[in-house]
Amino acid sequence: MEGFVFSLILLVVIGILAYYRASLTLFTAAIAVTLAAGTFVGPVGLVSWIVFLLIALPLNIAFIRQRLITQPLLGVYRKIMPEMSSTEKEAIDAGTTWWEADLFRGNPDWQKLHNFPIPRLSAEEQAFLDGPVEELLDMVDDWEITHDRADLSPEVYQYLKDKGFFAMIIKKKYGGLEFSAYAQSCVLQKLTSKSMVLSSIVGVPNSLGPGELLQHYGTDEQKNHYLPRLAKGLDVPCFALTSPEAGSDAGSIPDFGIVCKGQWQGKEVLGMRLTWNKRYITLAPIATVLGLAFKLQDPDKLLGDKEDLGITCALIPADTPGVKIGRRHFPLNVPFQNGPTQGNDVFVPLDYIIGGAKMAGQGWRMLVECLSVGRAITLPSNSTAGIKAAAMSTGAYARIRRQFKIPIGKMEGVEEAMARIGGSAYMACASTTMSVGSIDLGEKPSVISAITKYHITERMRLAMIDAMDVHGGKGICMGPNNYLARGYQGAPVAITVEGANILTRNMIIYGQGAIRCHPYVLAELQAAYNEDNRAAVTAFDKALFGHIGFAISNFFRTFWLSFTGAAFSSAPYSDATAKYYKQMNRFSAALALMSDVAMGTLGGDLKRRERISARLGDILSMLYLTSSVLKRFQDEGRQPQDLPLVQWACEDNLAKAQLALDELFDNFPNRLVGVVLKRVVFPWGRTLRRPSDKVEHQVARIMQTPCEARSRLGHHLYLAGKDNNPIGMVEQALRDVLAAEPLFDKVTEAAKKRLPFFRLNEVADLGLELKVISEQEAQILRKAEASRLRTINVDDFDFNYLAADKALLASEQQSAAKVNAA
Numbered sequence: 001m002e003g004f005v006f007s008l009i010l011l012v013v014i015g016i017l018a019y020y021r022a023s024l025t026l027f028t029a030a031i032a033v034t035l036a037a038g039t040f041v042g043p044v045g046l047v048s049w050i051v052f053l054l055i056a057l058p059l060n061i062a063f064i065r066q067r068l069i070t071q072p073l074l075g076v077y078r079k080i081m082p083e084m085s086s087t088e089k090e091a092i093d094a095g096t097t098w099w100e101a102d103l104f105r106g107n108p109d110w111q112k113l114h115n116f117p118i119p120r121l122s123a124e125e126q127a128f129l130d131g132p133v134e135e136l137l138d139m140v141d142d143w144e145i146t147h148d149r150a151d152l153s154p155e156v157y158q159y160l161k162d163k164g165f166f167a168m169i170i171k172k173k174y175g176g177l178e179f180s181a182y183a184q185s186c187v188l189q190k191l192t193s194k195s196m197v198l199s200s201i202v203g204v205p206n207s208l209g210p211g212e213l214l215q216h217y218g219t220d221e222q223k224n225h226y227l228p229r230l231a232k233g234l235d236v237p238c239f240a241l242t243s244p245e246a247g248s249d250a251g252s253i254p255d256f257g258i259v260c261k262g263q264w265q266g267k268e269v270l271g272m273r274l275t276w277n278k279r280y281i282t283l284a285p286i287a288t289v290l291g292l293a294f295k296l297q298d299p300d301k302l303l304g305d306k307e308d309l310g311i312t313c314a315l316i317p318a319d320t321p322g323v324k325i326g327r328r329h330f331p332l333n334v335p336f337q338n339g340p341t342q343g344n345d346v347f348v349p350l351d352y353i354i355g356g357a358k359m360a361g362q363g364w365r366m367l368v369e370c371l372s373v374g375r376a377i378t379l380p381s382n383s384t385a386g387i388k389a390a391a392m393s394t395g396a397y398a399r400i401r402r403q404f405k406i407p408i409g410k411m412e413g414v415e416e417a418m419a420r421i422g423g424s425a426y427m428a429c430a431s432t433t434m435s436v437g438s439i440d441l442g443e444k445p446s447v448i449s450a451i452t453k454y455h456i457t458e459r460m461r462l463a464m465i466d467a468m469d470v471h472g473g474k475g476i477c478m479g480p481n482n483y484l485a486r487g488y489q490g491a492p493v494a495i496t497v498e499g500a501n502i503l504t505r506n507m508i509i510y511g512q513g514a515i516r517c518h519p520y521v522l523a524e525l526q527a528a529y530n531e532d533n534r535a536a537v538t539a540f541d542k543a544l545f546g547h548i549g550f551a552i553s554n555f556f557r558t559f560w561l562s563f564t565g566a567a568f569s570s571a572p573y574s575d576a577t578a579k580y581y582k583q584m585n586r587f588s589a590a591l592a593l594m595s596d597v598a599m600g601t602l603g604g605d606l607k608r609r610e611r612i613s614a615r616l617g618d619i620l621s622m623l624y625l626t627s628s629v630l631k632r633f634q635d636e637g638r639q640p641q642d643l644p645l646v647q648w649a650c651e652d653n654l655a656k657a658q659l660a661l662d663e664l665f666d667n668f669p670n671r672l673v674g675v676v677l678k679r680v681v682f683p684w685g686r687t688l689r690r691p692s693d694k695v696e697h698q699v700a701r702i703m704q705t706p707c708e709a710r711s712r713l714g715h716h717l718y719l720a721g722k723d724n725n726p727i728g729m730v731e732q733a734l735r736d737v738l739a740a741e742p743l744f745d746k747v748t749e750a751a752k753k754r755l756p757f758f759r760l761n762e763v764a765d766l767g768l769e770l771k772v773i774s775e776q777e778a779q780i781l782r783k784a785e786a787s788r789l790r791t792i793n794v795d796d797f798d799f800n801y802l803a804a805d806k807a808l809l810a811s812e813q814q815s816a817a818k819v820n821a822a
Helices: 002-019 024-043 046-060 064-080 086-093 099-104 110-115 124-138 143-150 156-161 179-192 196-203 208-216 222-231 362-372 378-400 412-440 446-471 485-496 501-517 520-529 533-563 578-607 612-635 640-668 671-681 693-704 709-711 726-749 760-769 774-791 808-819
Strands: 239-241 256-264 269-280 289-297 306-319 321-324 338-349
Touching: 002 086, 002 533, 024 046, 024 533, 046 289, 064 520, 099 110, 099 446, 099 501, 099 578, 110 612, 124 156, 124 179, 124 256, 143 196, 156 196, 179 196, 179 378, 179 412, 179 671, 196 378, 196 485, 196 709, 208 222, 208 289, 208 362, 208 578, 239 269, 239 338, 256 306, 256 338, 256 501, 256 709, 269 289, 269 306, 269 640, 269 693, 289 671, 306 338, 306 362, 321 808, 362 446, 378 412, 378 693, 378 709, 378 726, 378 774, 412 446, 412 612, 412 640, 412 693, 446 485, 446 612, 446 671, 501 520, 501 578, 501 612, 520 533, 520 726, 533 671, 578 640, 578 671, 612 640, 640 693, 693 709, 726 760, 726 774, 760 774
Parallel strands: 239 289, 256 289
Antiparallel strands: 256 269, 269 338, 289 306, 321 338
């Protein structure tokens, strides 16, 4: 019995040491003290000390440990470690890790999170939003863009160039605006709330494109020539990456260049003959300069010893002989400029390579690093604006539109859909702001950009579906007053571009995150690839035993946090948000544990187990998104009005993390491991629940009621109540209807009968007849009726107006007229 009690005490000591991640020295000393105490009271004898010394001495003496343990294990590791292509290595090396690495390590430092600076606009950036952005949006009519022109007007294009909209990322010394990533995000959100086409055309030159690549890698000559021209709009850029045979797998592009000598402007120069066939290239139909990605070959070894130099990026003027700009694509009735480009055996000088000849073969790293930045700004910002606009318009419409004599927003089924939109809007804005804030701190967040790109575009798609369900016929009938349909149509575009979402979820988020964010895996890989065996053993020893201690710690942390429901875990606040911090502590430890288990049991096969990788990535993503929600709540002063939005977003995310873990256990390839670890992580079953009906009711109320929380939800949207801004007009209608409701109640009370809430102009006349309202109040009712009808009515058209080929229609009508006349 004494032996059992002592064993239990020893296990508790080990668990406590592991939980707090004690060093190996402290671990050894504490166990030695415990054994000494056991010897003193009786249960511990000589055999226990011998076993302890046989384990402790080799582990604590570096020379012995490396010789007897590390070196043999390094040999085994080199045989089983996953093979990595050069593009995979470059992708892993590119970019930086930030807060997501803390979440991956099982013990997040919440003070660190809340100490990150709050992104803010400079006076110049705010003036740009209040001035040129507002002026531009006043000029734009989205129906004219998407239906009549299928393009921006020449005047709008010129305004974009004159005011520097294409130059937000370009430094001031080259004539650009040099805005922060946060400012770019705010601009794009405001543009998206009026026109997706407009924001797409502005976003691309400020995202992945020649401007970004030139500033980071271009030669001085290239910078001085192109950047001022790009800043002034004299050159319009595009970036040609995607090929018919290589979409999401950009590393396998078939387009190629061959280093050779040729004639250029009357002289023989060293150059390249390029052949490419690209598609889906935004701005290609109007571009004057192409950023081109291709695989460069040097069969005659004119540049060095290598024949296959690898992916290379070059700048090609569109008027170069042999360059073909194809016709336009038509992506889902959202007609931003997008199309193919080709070239066959096009000769250009070698100095067309971005960065010059020394950057030949460095294109993949350049692309991955720049994509890490651009992918965290443009698509997340545009999608965030789409969700926010859906939240504002759906909230207003649901309050105005009545069925069964009540606003439809008071129906529980409608509330459920509205809550998903409103909670997602709060979360999307939080994660986008936090992510672009990391860029302004100097990060190149490859993992974060994948998380935000995937999850925010997916939430946008779901929000559009919910918004269409609430709007019903109003949503499906296209026309100048429809503020949803183009976003609904265009949602799959965001899902598809800059890395298809299926690929992003199943391969990129965790594929990069596991190696980049894990505190030891990358170091182990680097040690294994080191050809200096002595240095490799030393580095591998440090990483390996750090990794072992890390894994033991995460097992005990996961067990304790799961067994106690994280009740005793630390949180920076003791209010209603405390439970969310505590549950994230628990899931962070579980993610770290399961990552080590998955890598340890599956090895290189984990790359092919995409569903396992996807679920682990989902857990990391939900932790990051929830963190951003809590940071936003903190940064905005912990406003009590916003708490339902915070609760919905956190509870929805954490429930998704719980589900991902449960499905991971149920589908883990090693069934025994899955069953055992499920009992460790879920000793009491799945205890977290999705947001309650009460919380969803509160979110829906916020969306329908003008208040500070609702204003924060729609921050940085264009909500001006002008005739060419349908979302602004429905906002105005909400204010008009709410102003009319007390007057309507006054009239119905005086009339002693319940009147339906329509024909408010007649209600106004009745109120004047009963002498219970003034003429001014009657005008409020009449204005509300006009606003109400404008909101619930839909556009209709003459038959001829909707014909795409009006010339053909006119010819047919003339023929029909002749037949009738005969």
